[in-house]
Amino acid sequence: MSDEVKQVLPLAKPMEGVSGKTGTWRVTKPVFHNDKCVKCRLCWLYCPESVIEIVDREDAFITINYDYCKGCGICSDVCPTKAIDLVPEGE
Amino acid sequence: MAVKPLTGNYAAAWAARRARVKVVAAFPITPQTTIVEKLAQFIERGELDAKIIRVESEHSALAAVYGAAAGGARAFTATGSHGLMYMHEMLWWVAGSRVPLVMAVAMRTLGPPWNIWTDHSDAMDQRDTGWLIMFAEHNQEVFDELIKMFKVTEDEKVYLPGIVNLDAFILSHTTEPVDIPDQEVIDSFLPPRKQPYVMKAGNGLTMGNIPKDLRENMEMREDIFRAQERAKRVIEEVDEEWYRLTGRRYGGLIECYRCEDADHYIAGVGAWVGDMREAVDRLRSENGLRVGLLKIRYFRPFPREEISKWLSNAKSLIVFDRSVSPGSAGPLFLDVVTHTTLAGLRLPIKNVLAGLTGLDVTYEDIENVVLKSVGEVEESGTFRNFIEWHYGGEA
Amino acid sequence: MLNKGLTEIRFHGRGGQGAVTAANILVVAAYKAGLWGTAFPHFGAERRGAPVTAFARISKRRVRVRSMIRHPDVIVVLDPALPKLVNVFEGLRDDGRVVINSPKRPDFRGPWMTCYVDASKIALDYGLVMAGWPLVNTAILGALAKAIDFPMKHVTEGIQEYIGGVSGRKNAAAAEKGFSEVVCVE
Numbered sequence: 001m002s003d004e005v006k007q008v009l010p011l012a013k014p015m016e017g018v019s020g021k022t023g024t025w026r027v028t029k030p031v032f033h034n035d036k037c038v039k040c041r042l043c044w045l046y047c048p049e050s051v052i053e054i055v056d057r058e059d060a061f062i063t064i065n066y067d068y069c070k071g072c073g074i075c076s077d078v079c080p081t082k083a084i085d086l087v088p089e090g091e
Numbered sequence: 092m093a094v095k096p097l098t099g100n101y102a103a104a105w106a107a108r109r110a111r112v113k114v115v116a117a118f119p120i121t122p123q124t125t126i127v128e129k130l131a132q133f134i135e136r137g138e139l140d141a142k143i144i145r146v147e148s149e150h151s152a153l154a155a156v157y158g159a160a161a162g163g164a165r166a167f168t169a170t171g172s173h174g175l176m177y178m179h180e181m182l183w184w185v186a187g188s189r190v191p192l193v194m195a196v197a198m199r200t201l202g203p204p205w206n207i208w209t210d211h212s213d214a215m216d217q218r219d220t221g222w223l224i225m226f227a228e229h230n231q232e233v234f235d236e237l238i239k240m241f242k243v244t245e246d247e248k249v250y251l252p253g254i255v256n257l258d259a260f261i262l263s264h265t266t267e268p269v270d271i272p273d274q275e276v277i278d279s280f281l282p283p284r285k286q287p288y289v290m291k292a293g294n295g296l297t298m299g300n301i302p303k304d305l306r307e308n309m310e311m312r313e314d315i316f317r318a319q320e321r322a323k324r325v326i327e328e329v330d331e332e333w334y335r336l337t338g339r340r341y342g343g344l345i346e347c348y349r350c351e352d353a354d355h356y357i358a359g360v361g362a363w364v365g366d367m368r369e370a371v372d373r374l375r376s377e378n379g380l381r382v383g384l385l386k387i388r389y390f391r392p393f394p395r396e397e398i399s400k401w402l403s404n405a406k407s408l409i410v411f412d413r414s415v416s417p418g419s420a421g422p423l424f425l426d427v428v429t430h431t432t433l434a435g436l437r438l439p440i441k442n443v444l445a446g447l448t449g450l451d452v453t454y455e456d457i458e459n460v461v462l463k464s465v466g467e468v469e470e471s472g473t474f475r476n477f478i479e480w481h482y483g484g485e486a
Numbered sequence: 487m488l489n490k491g492l493t494e495i496r497f498h499g500r501g502g503q504g505a506v507t508a509a510n511i512l513v514v515a516a517y518k519a520g521l522w523g524t525a526f527p528h529f530g531a532e533r534r535g536a537p538v539t540a541f542a543r544i545s546k547r548r549v550r551v552r553s554m555i556r557h558p559d560v561i562v563v564l565d566p567a568l569p570k571l572v573n574v575f576e577g578l579r580d581d582g583r584v585v586i587n588s589p590k591r592p593d594f595r596g597p598w599m600t601c602y603v604d605a606s607k608i609a610l611d612y613g614l615v616m617a618g619w620p621l622v623n624t625a626i627l628g629a630l631a632k633a634i635d636f637p638m639k640h641v642t643e644g645i646q647e648y649i650g651g652v653s654g655r656k657n658a659a660a661a662e663k664g665f666s667e668v669v670c671v672e
């Protein structure tokens with residue numbers, strides 16, 4: 001018999017997707033248009049799921065992780081230049 | 092008489108309405124919330140003449156209806172899980188002051204971790220408060236028993252508060268047909284409220300002062316103990332009276348399903364008794380095992396005489412608990428073992444701990460446990476182990 | 487299908503689409519048809535848009551079991567995109583039925599019979615929209631009735647009783663439309 005005692009604890013590390021694949025909740029999808037973006041970072045600040053990443057590349061200032069983006073539309077709402085469109089999922 | 096498709100929660104709200112409660116206070120908690128929401132709607136529409144007292148917690152919710160009940164009003168509250176835990180202190184006050192009061196408890200797992208599914212730990216934790224504690228199997232029973240509970244608690248032989256427990260979701264949010272008798276029928280069944288004293292202005296009375304004589308204090312405890320004993324007959328009589336009125340009877344404290352010729356028994360409380368019935372039927376028809384089911388309706392008062400009577404010729408018993416007292420065993424099991432032993436019965440009794448934290452349990456799971464365990468008894472005369480954690484279900 | 491005694495149905499939708507309501511209405515309709523029914527939700531995240539499951543059991547005698555439905559006879563899918571996101575077919579019996587909201591024959595295949603109806607269009611035609619979403623649950627109930635030989639008259643009555651008023655009549659009409667337009671293929 002082993003002396004090792006292993007507890008079963010109600011713990012989880014903070015991480016993306018800790019409450020499941022929230023991407024399946026999406027009925028509308030935020031689509032980013034780099035040409036309109038003025039790099040203000042408001043979408044990054046407001047996204048409640050923290051799935052917007054500032055990548056600051058030539059072709060894209062931000063990326064959105066659609067596995068966990070729940071489609072709430074807040075990013076699109078706060079964007080001052082309407083650089084994020086909301087389109088129906090699946091189109 | 093009208094049959095309505097109702098959730099267990101709505102059935103509970105209808106019972107409070109038909110009992111013409113005058114005061115309601117509750118604090119929202121899943122899965123109870125829709126009980127009081129429905130009552131608020133009844134009141135708003137003028138279908139129930141009652142007051143809702145808005146409170147900031149469950150502790151205050153019970154305190155508020157307790158005050159109303161002490162003042163002579165028929166009062167009602169509902170809660171579950173952590174809400175019931177927060178209320179716990181007030182449960183002692185209500186029972187200790189012998190004020191009749193009725194509460195519905197939508198049973199739900201206690202955290203951590205956060206969990207909204209059914210589990211009987213919250214209800215079992217009220218074991219020693221002095222309240223009558225009943226577990227319903229289906230929504231009709233939720234309605235019927237709440238109505239009866241008003242009558243039982245307001246009987247002078249009892250004068251204790253009472254709880255009707257219903258399992259989270261599998262009763263609280265499950266819709267099924269429920270017969271709601273007309274108001275006149277319930278009015279003819281429920282007499283005007285009676286209680287041992289009424290606290291009101293101009294009637295100088297205090298309750299709960301520090302006792303001068305501790306012997307008297309202990310006698311108060313014994314009196315609650317005796318009232319619980321007396322409640323047994325009252326519960327049975329009220330059940331019979333209900334039967335004459337509605338054609339529905341439940342057997343008082345306990346129902347024994349297919350017990351006439353049973354060799355082996357299983358026992359449980361709450362909604363999964365329905366799944367146990369299915370398991371018993373199948374064990375009989377498919378495995379030729381004569382199994383009987385003790386549906387324990389009242390946990391307090393505990394039906395010790397009835398259980399011992401049914402088990403006098405039993406070869407074995409499996410008690411299913413949906414909660415556990417860590418460091419000991421399941422609460423139902425502990426009571427059953429105590430009282431069958433006191434009655435001089437010597438049969439192997441096993442405790443199966445299953446469905447805790449809402450883990451789904453099917454009738455197949457129950458069948459499997461019974462087949463395996465009864466096999467052991469048939470082979471060796473006893474069980475291989477007496478406490479078993481069973482995870483058969485899927486989450 | 488109803489002849490075999492107990493019929494177990496699992497509804498898949500999204501929070502806000504009315505899957506739980508559909509299951510509840512089925513209980514009302516069943517009672518009117520002289521059958522016993524129970525309906526219960528399986529809540530995950532209680533959020534608009536999140537995939538939700540609801541269950542219904544219909545039987546000639548009182549339903550006693552309370553456990554989840556593991557091997558449904560029928561699955562009802564309110565959102566055409568769901569089969570790509572969650573395994574709606576899990577445990578479905580081979581001789582079962584899939585009833586799905588879809589404008590065209592869905593491309594999944596299996597041993598079961600598939601019944602599809604454009605419930606979104608029906609809902610829009612009858613002005614059944616809430617917060618921008620078509621309320622497809624009653625149109626799909628009509629399709630379900632056809633798929634399992636459930637008396638449509640009681641579904642219509644059940645909807646009117648459960649929803650009531652003008653909205654009840656519109657929903658009942660949507661259900662009738664779902665009943666007549668559903669296409670079932672092996």
Ligand code: SF4
Nearest residue numbers: 047069070072073075
């Ligand atoms: S839609 Fe909502 S969740 Fe998705 S990226 Fe925008 S703010 Fe974040």
Ligand code: SF4
Nearest residue numbers: 037038040041043079
């Ligand atoms: S809010 Fe709009 S403009 Fe600002 S960073 Fe985001 S996408 Fe660009």
